[in-house]
Amino acid sequence: MAKIESPVITQIGIIVRDIEQTSEAYAQFFGIEKPKWMRTDPLEQTEMRYKGQPSEARAKLAFFDMGSVQLELIEPDEHPSTWREFLDTHGEGVHHIAFQINGMKKMLNLLEEGNMPLIQKGEYTGGRYAYVDTLKDLKVILELLENDPKL
Template identity: 70%
Template sequence: MKNETHVKTGILGTKVITQIGILVEDIEKTSQAYADFFGIDKPQWSLTDTVDIAQTEYKGQSSEARAKLAFFDMGSLQLELIEPDQHPSTWRDHLNEHGEGPHHIAFIVDGMKEKIQLLESTHMPLVQKGEYTGGRYAYMDTFKDLKIMFELLENDR
């Protein structure tokens, strides 16, 4: 009986994918291509915060990594385009190793620290984490088992 809740809600406590993150070399060009394809306005990109605000950590070390982000709200799902800078990050490494394309799927969670510990206990380590206005994120290396990285998003109440 004790694992019944775990089976119903899974490790994350949700099965709702909120976002798909896609790595790109040129956010302007790719944003325009998406906007044209879907017949919608091209969103303005924004730059992630500096390390002193974002507290970005990659593989356990502080990182100056920043990225240009563009968001497309597609009904129940958000597409996030990510153009990373040259500093060490999961974005830069993934783009260098695999080229442009899917990087992660994201889920909104409650209890970020607990979810990170739970995933790490199942051999899915924390890769990168940071803060954003209104919350925090964590990229977990779920690739070996699930063939894509998971991003956990926790928004302040």
């Protein structure tokens, strides 16, 4: 089995049907300010690929910084994505745990060799992400986050 270079979980991603309602519930529960949600960038910017094919899928995202771990709420749109597939198959709930890494291509190759295939990948301002199918062995999807070096 492949090994992750950083055993520190930086994010837990949760799929939701209504980001406003769920954000409010988390804010009230923790006694913190409700974050504003943002929409992911379009395909032209993200170059998103889902199961090897370009996808126009977008999502609403809200982030709660909870010390060393960030909670990410994700409300997917109707287009094909790992987020939409998860919501349609499993309903709301924990979708992934994320790790900060360096060397995305190398890590994806190692995971692929360990029968942990890439599900979805894309770019964001300042970096890139990849979701890897680790459900069989780890019972959750892994997200790899790689930020560009700060100049």
